[in-house]
Amino acid sequence: MSHPTAVRFSFFAIAWSIATLGGVQVPAGAQSIELEQYDVQVNRLIARMTLAEKIGQMTQAEFSALEPGEIKRLALGSVLCGGNSDPQEGNAVGPWTEMYDSSQRQALETRLAIPLLFGVDAVHGHSNVLGAVIFPHNIALGCTRDAELVERVNRITAEEIRATGINWNFAPCVTVPRDIRWGRTYEGFSESPELVSQLGAAAVRGLQGSDLASPGSVLACAKHFVGDGGTQAEMRASSSFGDDVQLRLDQGDVVCDLGTLRRVHLPPYIPAIEAGVGSIMPSYSSWNGVKCSGHKQLLTDVLKIELGFQGFLISDYNAIDQITDDYKECIRVSCLAGMDMFMVPTRYREFTEKLTELVEEGAVPEERIDDAVRRILRVKAAMGLLDEGVDPLADRSWQSEFGSPERRAVARQAVRKSLVLLKNEGNVLPLAKENSRIVVAGKAADDLGIQCGGWTIDWQGKEGKVTTGGTTLLAGIRQAVAGSAQVDYTADANDIPQADVAIVVVGEKPYAEGLGDTGSLRLSAEDQQLIQRVQATGVPTVLVVLSGRPLVLGDALESSQSVVAAWLPGTEGAGVADVLFGDYAPTGKLSFTWPRTADQEPINVGDAEYDPEFKYGFGLTYGE
Template identity: 60%
Template sequence: MRHTDRRRRWISLVAIVAAFAACAAHGVAKPNASPSSIDYRSFDEVVTPILGRMTLAEKVGQMTQVDLAGLSDVDEVRTLALGSVLSGGNSDPEKGNSREAWAATYESCQQKAVASRLGVPILYGVDAVHGHNNVLGAVIFPHNIGLGCANDADLVERIGRVTALEVRATGTQWDFAPCIAAARDDRWGRTYESYSEDPARIAPLGAAMVRGLQGDDLRLPTSVLACAKHFVGDGGTSAEIKKSRFTGQVGLTLDQGDTRCDEATLRRLHVAQYPASIAAGVGTIMPSYSSWNGEKCTSHTWLLTDLLKNELGFDGFLISDYDAIDQCHDDYKTAIGLAINAGIDMAMVSKRHHEYLELLTELVEEGEVPMARIDDAVRRILRVKAAMGLLDSDYQPGVDAQAGAEFGSSNRRDLAREAVQKSLVLLKNTGIAPLRPDAGRVHVAGAKADDLGVQCGGWTIDWQGQPGDVTTGGTTLLQGVRDVASEAEVTFDADGANAAGADYAIVVVGEPPYAEGFGDDADLELPAEDLAVIRRVREAGVPMVLVVLSGRPVVLDEATVDGADAIVAAWLPGTEGAGVADVLFGQTKPTGTLSFTWPRSAAQHPINEGDESYDPFFPYGHGLTY
């Protein structure tokens, strides 16, 4: 294929090295139009004839993505010539949440698309942010914060490959991942979607995920279109006390806020990770809900066109976040004009797509949005579709009959278990760990030890996640301990009772599941019931290993730290809790290092390596081993 020849791969490698060299030397990201590993412009010979045949209605349709739940009838894919359909966080197929139901829904939508006048297939998008986390039975990997602590690009690329295979087994060909935000204030409820506070650690991991998802050739039925997000500064917003648009409660809010900094700081902390993903060939980028110095990124011409497309050389297309255009102006028509003229190529519209199509058409007819901007947007979308083989004359819209054979298989779960092992960070160890697998009695305490939903966190089946059995299959930490320490007597008590007399106590605490908006937290304290479990076990006088399940560093007071003989940050490990037990019992050594600073108190936030008065509990890069 044109985009996989040796010369282009060499160009890509040079671009990545150059991007990193620039960041290291200057502290800012200023690569000049680094070439991508995929030359999307080379597909113009396929795209131009199609673009020339399109009516204005078909062009604006191609620029529109509608939530499955917002379609009045699936035939709207055909009649409106839509460019894309997505399933949002809670938008599952009507016939259930099985792999088969997802595949049938995809095929239904795609059949409608190819039956339109020009027969241009749709892209079907989902947020598969730690495995195909929307679908029952899928393998769920650790969230990005854990992978950032593993700091293993090869591992991340392999995870991307398996994620692509599981996503394509449902027909879907577009994943809104990876998130390459640099979360600079851990009170943000999306911190676990970030690999690190440091863009230098994020950049190679984000590029690895792009390579894993997109594979060697986007035309292959095993490849998925990646989407780097959220451009730009989404992890740098300033904390404010205001009423949340999600919960209605007045409190600390960071989500969808304002990143206030000069251009040099924006480049150094929030732009620097993007050149590597662009060089890896990422086909789409999603602008952020958030603002930069008071101006919405979704309608920011300098950020989207001058910087991202022109300076950084991004040749794919921009997809707005979920209804993000609505926030650009109180008047919806004005908002649409601002966003499209700024550089948005495809609009993610949950329900008001008829209004969007009508208003965008009016803006073009009135001259407010130039036809040249419309043609540029559609050309970019069609180039990506051509690179994926969707415009080939022999394109088949169905799902490969064999694609689901390995869905959720034990081999894929073995990779997830490896990822868990490598993502754990041993924060403290007085010599108790590794535990003896043949100990007389191991007492496991805390309800979260036997809770797959807590283990997986947000973006697992439900948008916000849910405690309990999320029916994805998998192994809780408790079951993992029983499997790995099979020679020992393993007892369990959810509230921490009955620990006396045990050789070891493993106390599992942490955060309940949450996602964006709902997860903003001013205090980052452990729940009262978890603190009670710690206290009961400590009073029993048993050697204690504290395992923390969380989407970010939580507050551990001096008494908690002093009272534990070992502390392990397990993050949100996903479905394979046995990986935690592997490390606890020495089946493998802990190798993870903190990709985020661990503060002494929430009052220290934002706290990041390099701060003038840097006094954390555990510094960035900390991590013990055996």
């Protein structure tokens, strides 16, 4: 099934096309898939629906919170599995597939048999599921500057999602993080609106393909609309990391004028719409004190009318609860602002009851309900879910390639293209494979959990041997020099063997969202001591930094001969070894400004006073 496009110009888009940064152009006008072409089919279906069935389509419940039979009883239109939701039968492909199918079978037993949308956060691969290929987080992909690679990564992600039957991914994140102390920084491709625009659209194309109804496509969701990367830092009472400066940025307030919002945070949504994104998720955050989940100007006037978005809006996890203390009022405000589907994981019964009351009282016009349902059903129609005789159950033939070596090879390519060489004094890198003795130091070198970061099996991620499978940096180094060099490993460097060179791996513990907000960007005391112990031996040091954002390196930068930013590379750590040993030269360029101190934050390219440790776009290669 092919979809014609319709060009929808806005004054914003025309003005923005004039501005460039880093050579990346943004389309002059927004194009959107003409989802309205399905309205004849959809309107016939809406005419047959009861109010309860319409509200069911607007409701998304958490699978783990559902009672048996409730999908059928409430005629739910959508189900999700959050970051910590796994099938009770086990966290593998088979149980995930059966969980999806069991939900879909209930939907098919309803009066109208409208299939479900089933959503997950597969933000760097199908990362909730054991055995999936876990790709580098977006901050790393931003350093590749390679839209074709980003599209390929997301195409593989879509195919691995479809292997479990699931048809909706809450990705890509097209945020423009402007303060790296924010715990979601690594979910963004860059601080540059232009680069985010380019790569975000590529991610949409990868997930959705050229046809939403094709077997290997999943519905994408651009998030979080709008300005989530521009919240102001606020003091908070405590920090999970014990920071000297305790800050909160997540779900905060973006304080700026409309011009700044348009210039910095809105641009990535234009090419995402042009690429045909079918769903968009409004942000938890506020704009000038008003929650985006209830902001009619942003959701309806700008997004739906000005930019011509014809898909549907899905609220974030319990996000509408933050609008006001009165839950019924939260529902009214958000619905009238333009929210179409509501992610109400555990309050779905209460939501359906109160929205029904609001319609019956005349507080929410049924025309607004019909508009929301029409948008949802348009997307389902584009996905082929409303076609006569369609079978929405999982196609298990996709499982044969799940986590395959061929897909891991693409992830390995993404790793090596994302590495940024920050320093290479005396051309210590690339390392010789033959006749050398290498010591690898640091627990992060042999910890797949640290290597993958947050949103990996668990919402927050976790340290340790994550059972999803993959190759740690240490294993990758040993594979690279097998039979040619001796590799010794020490987690804490308390007993350091003689060596020609030391590879010291340090970095952040896994985190996600607000728990990653921090006022301190320093290496941990443990990592600083590790570096000092190794360097006290006088051996040349290659410092590899695993992190979800630039970190203030201080003395470690000065005392190390070479420094490599490896970000959060995912399961294929051998990609780091590929670069360290010269099989591939480093080509990554910083997608974020690297500050000298945390006090410089927020600091971004284009600031009047701009004197960072490493500028946006910096990156060495061998021989420089």
